[in-house]
Amino acid sequence: MITISNLTKRYGKIVALNQVSFTFENSQVIAIMGENGAGKSTLLKICAGILPFNQGEVIIDNYSLTKDSIEARTHIGYLPEMPELYDRLTGREFLFYIASLRKLAKASQIITELTDITGIKDFLDYELGSYSKGMKQKISLISAMMHAPKNLLLDEPVYGLDPPTSRTIQDFIRKRQGTTIIATHSTRLVEQVADVVYILMRGNVVLCDKVQTLLKKYQTIENAYFRCKDLQHA
């Protein structure tokens, strides 16, 4: 469970998040949508503990991200939008490195399982610098999921992935028990996996509703998104 209260993030004079508050419940898949620069990735980065913020509080499973940062980050798995990895490590070395830093027991077994699922097994002994964007995405995804975190933060999780892996990831998201927060532009992904959708515009939450409710009302999430945008402009 993640609770965010009155969170404000500024980049100089630009307000990326303006006193936003959320409660992301357990066992929910939450989709965050919004135009470019709306604050989606910023929100996820803050929750992952990699970006400072100006005001507010973030509580992850009862741990404050500022006061009990290490405990809070233990319960987080994070996949960035453009995963930059250590170019001179091989995929296997990178995954074992993360497993070591997370003090993961049975790392070998978990890595074998996850690399089988994502279809990256044959490339594990190549340096990450030679990976394609999709392969990097898969390795980062494994590193985010390998410790079975209660809260998974995924920034554009299926962007750049091949269709079979994309489907596998969607199945995985649907089946998992904890909280999953996805920042995405893909309305199709939202329709297929999300329970709740938040729409951000210029750092403010302009819509928060269950996906099923929105589908009943607007037929598609895309319609809901554009309706929301029109209302904002009006």
Add this chain to the structure above:
Amino acid sequence: MLETTILLLKENQRNLFQKIKGAPILYFFFSAMMIFSVIMFGFLTLFLLRTEYEFSFFDVFFSLFFLFLLKSAADVHNLFIKSSQLSYALSTQVSHQKIIAHVFFSQFLINMGLWFFFSTLYILSIFVLNIAVNYPLEYLFITIGMAIALLVGPVLALFFFSSNRFRLVPSLLLLGFYWYSHEVVYVVCTLPLACLHLFWGIHHGMESFLFVKRKERVKERRTVRSQNILSALATREILTLWRDRLFFSFVFTAITTALFTGYFFLYGADILIPESIRSLAEQYLPSMFVFLGIYIVVIYTAVFPSLNLFLNEEKTMWILHHLPLPKYTIVVGKTLALLLCFITTIPFIAYISIFIGLQQLPFLIWVLMFSFLAGVIISLPLGAKYVGKKSDILLFYAVAMILFIVAGIAASAGKYLTRVTIYWPLFLCSILLVELLFLWLSALLSAKILKSNVLQI
């Protein structure tokens, strides 16, 4: 018309302003040091004139020529060969040669600007010192020489990073001719030839761009298993240094520096110092050469890797920041990797002892250890403060200057102790212990800085 040149110049200017805004104290310090260095050159000129030391005009010319040659080669490597932003311009309908020419022109303008700025500053400083400044022809020759360096340097960079390295041969022959002729006029006369070189380089420039951008899949089979946190952090750093072939380069530097230092220790005063002041300099010059040798080795094997522990993490720092690790553990884990860097300095001690004898060895080892630790102590917090400022030469320069002062004072104090007390080994060891305490404080400070980077409210 010249769109790419204008864009590169604008980017260059904005980057500089942004860096100054981000670290004003550091840049103020650096600017002050640069101006101070130029003025010191003015004083050196005065000193050499007073001692009636005859210095060769060609040596001065060639030193400047070589400096600008390297600078322009490095600039073209950064602005064109390694640049990924240029892909957009190269994908337009504008011919590749034209864009490459624009890049060359921008580096030419930047470096000529630097030449005029620093030469004017130097002329002003010697004017203030009442040295007759009336060498217009020499100044013109040096300026043309700098222009030639800025035309040949980029070609060297281009063909060095090309699949056809044999194209370097004509440029190397030209440089060989410059050195052999030992005449500035001959160099100046080759301006049309240098232009021809540049056109040839521009014609084949795209090959280098494509050659560097090619992707090769590198396979590394190694038994991998889980480790404890500190050893995992250190192993990653060591693997990167190993695979970038940096350990070999450290050992090579240590050996060559030791050989040069040893040579200058024995013959430096005879080669470099005018006879009129040789007897004065002979007392302290050999020790100074050894100190400079140690300083160079430490800069390369301690300052450079310890700054890069964090400077190289521009886009990958998210990995360590999002993991549940105390920042202090991250700093200590990374710093442990530097132990191996220290081992690479041992060949320096081994080779230098051939020249200076074994008697001085314990003190030399102490100076090396002290300077190495001091380099790490200074670099760690600065690296943590400026995470991601990858090739910040100014930061490197600032650290090098601080280290020079600290290590210089410590070496002099250490030398003094060896003269005044028989218990000097005890004192020197105590100094090292105190330094270890400072290393711990430096690690704590670095951890605090890293933490403040992500958890500021």
